[in-house]
Amino acid sequence: MLRFDVHSPVEEIRLPLYTEKNVRVFVKRDDLIHPYISGNKWRKLKYTLNQAIQQDRTLLVTFGGAWSNHLLATACAGAKFGFKTFAFVRGEEVDNPVLKLCKLFGMQLKFTDRQRYKEKETLFEEYFAKDSNAYFIDEGGYGPHGMMGCSEVIDELNEYYEHIFCACGTGTTAAGLLHGINKNRLTSIVHAVPVLKGGSFIGEEIAKLLPNGQENLQLHTAYHCGGYAKTTPSLISFVKDFTQQTGVLLEPTYTGKLVFALHDLLAKDQIPSGSKILILHTGGLTGLLGMLDRF
Ligand SMILES: *Cc1c(COP(=O)(O)O)cnc(C)c1O
DSSP: OOOOOOOOOOEEEOOOHHTTTTTTEEEEEEGGGGSSSSSHHHHHHHHHHHHHHHHHHEEEEEEETTOHHHHHHHHHHHHTOOOOEEEEEEESSSOHHHHHHHHTOOOEEEEHHHHHHHHHHHHHHHHHTTTTTTTEOOOGOOOOHHHHHHHHHHHOOOOSEEEEEEEESSHHHHHHHHHHHHTTTOEEEEEEEEESSTHHHHHHHHHHSSOOTTTTEEEEEEOSSTTTOOOOOOHHHHHHHHHHHHHHOOTTTTTTHHHEEEEHHHHHHOOTTTTEEEEEEEEOGGGGGGGGGGG
C-alpha cells in the first residue's frame, strides 16, 4: 500500500442565509489534502495506483482536457510514488499553467484530436500494446477503484449529515459517497451537481459503477451555467462573495457551481429546516489559474 494517508478536516461555515433557513452547513476540506493531488483526485488515484504497483506497472497512461485537475494530480502522484506518466491531452496543442506544471512533474503529453481522443482504449492499444509497464487510467480517474477511494470520505465522518453535496464530472465521487453511505448503513441523501450540460447522463454513469443503492441520490442538473468550465456573471459574483465571507476559496468550474446550487435550493426552501448539511470541497483550485480574468 502507498503511504499517503489523508483525513481531511470538517469545518462549519456560518452565513446569514443558514441562520435564516435554520440549517447548519459544514465543509469537508478535501482541498487541503494536497496542493496538486487535490481533493477527490487523490481519493480516486489511491486504489488505482495500488493496483498498478501490484501488477508491477511503472508507467501511468491517462487522458484529460488541457485544464484537467486529474492530469495534474496524476503527474504529481506519479513523481511522488515513482511512476512515469504519460497523458493524451484532448484537442490541438496548447500551453497553459496546468500543462506546464504537468510537464514540470515529468509527465509526457500527447495532444490528440478530439475525434481520436474519444476512443481511449484504442489509443492506449495503439501506443502501449507492447509495453507491459503501461497502466491505463481512465479520464478523470473514473472507475471502481476511484469509487472505492471516494467512499472513504464517508468512513471519515464523525457526525451524521442528512444532506451531502458534491460536484460531478464523471460521477465517480458521487458513486463513492453513495457506496460509503450504504456500507455504513446511513440514510444521508447525496445531492450531486453535474457541472456539464445535460447532466442526467451522470445517473447512468453512477449506475454503471454502483448497480444497486442509488435510492439516496438526488441529481440537480440545472446548475451547469452553460456547460463545462462556462460561467455566468452571477456565478462569478457568487464565488467572490462566498470566498470573501468565509475564507474558503472556491473555483467556478466545480465547487462554485456546487455551492451556488446549495444556496439556490436553500433559498427555494428545498432543504428542510433543521438539516445538517455537508459540502464536499473537492479541491481543483488550480483551475482558477485559467479564469482569473473573469473576476
Ligand atoms: C474532477 C473534479 C470533480 C469531478 O469528480 P467526478 O468524480 O469526476 O465526478 C469535482 N470537483 C473537482 C474540484 C474536480 O477537480
